[in-house]
Amino acid sequence: MAMSVPAPDITASPGVQNLTLSRGGRVLVRDLTLTLAPGEALVLTGPNGTGKTTLLRALAGLVRPDAGIITAPPLAYLGHGDALKPAETVREAMRFAARLHGRDTHEGALAAMGLSKLVFRACGQLSAGQKRRLAIARLTLDAKARLWLMDEPAAPLDHDGKALLATLVADFRARGGMVIAATHADLGWSDVRMLEMGA
Numbered sequence: 001m002a003m004s005v006p007a008p009d010i011t012a013s014p015g016v017q018n019l020t021l022s023r024g025g026r027v028l029v030r031d032l033t034l035t036l037a038p039g040e041a042l043v044l045t046g047p048n049g050t051g052k053t054t055l056l057r058a059l060a061g062l063v064r065p066d067a068g069i070i071t072a073p074p075l076a077y078l079g080h081g082d083a084l085k086p087a088e089t090v091r092e093a094m095r096f097a098a099r100l101h102g103r104d105t106h107e108g109a110l111a112a113m114g115l116s117k118l119v120f121r122a123c124g125q126l127s128a129g130q131k132r133r134l135a136i137a138r139l140t141l142d143a144k145a146r147l148w149l150m151d152e153p154a155a156p157l158d159h160d161g162k163a164l165l166a167t168l169v170a171d172f173r174a175r176g177g178m179v180i181a182a183t184h185a186d187l188g189w190s191d192v193r194m195l196e197m198g199a
């Protein structure tokens with residue numbers, strides 16, 4: 001039987017209340033309660049398979065919880081994959097996203113991730129780190145998002161890419177944005193809350 005995913009409540013502070021999540025018959029999150037205030041960042045850590053991606057997907061409304069309440073504001077989700085069309089150029093990918101979000105320009109977002117010189121490159125010909133940079137630049141075009149959910153945002157990024165991401169995140173938080181990121185790496189973001197999964 002198909003199960004429908006409940007629509008997230010977009011009115012209150014983002015967070016979860018008494019959330020229990022399981023996958024494949026295994027409980028990954030039990031009775032978790034947390035809220036985020038404007039400007040806060042929460043970093044999910046923990047060994048492989050402990051539920052970081054599952055929690056992010058539940059927050060995005062993509063996984064149905066066993067129990068509990070999820071409260072989410074308008075959000076932008078950066079998954080494991082970059083979801084780029086190989087034949088599209090960087091400029092085409094960004095133009096499409098800009099139009100989707102009602103924006104006239106995307107050049108600033110590309111520059112913020114150091115991609116200005118790659119506008120005519122096909123997405124399929126980008127390196128893993130360049131693709132990740134593009135996916136991050138595209139995410140920032142969603143001006144309505146108050147929460148960024150980021151799954152391993154920095155995994156293929158070099159030192160400069162990580163620094164550019166850290167700057168974007170700091171700017172977003174300074175404007176009241178909130179971020180929840182799953183990672184195995186040190187993201188180098190300041191003033192973050194940590195949640196160790198599987199502890």
Ligand SMILES: Nc1ncnc2c1ncn2[C@@H]1O[C@H](COP(=O)(O)OP(=O)(O)OP(=O)(O)O)[C@@H](O)[C@H]1O
Pocket residue numbers: 023024028046047048049050051052053054055182197
């Ligand atoms: N579609 C699925 N069906 C059944 N079980 C799943 C499914 N997707 C994930 N799982 C299981 O859920 C658990 C949590 O997976 P998840 O991807 O959330 O972990 P993670 O902490 O993000 O891992 P990693 O650090 O490897 O990215 C794992 O044991 C995994 O096998």
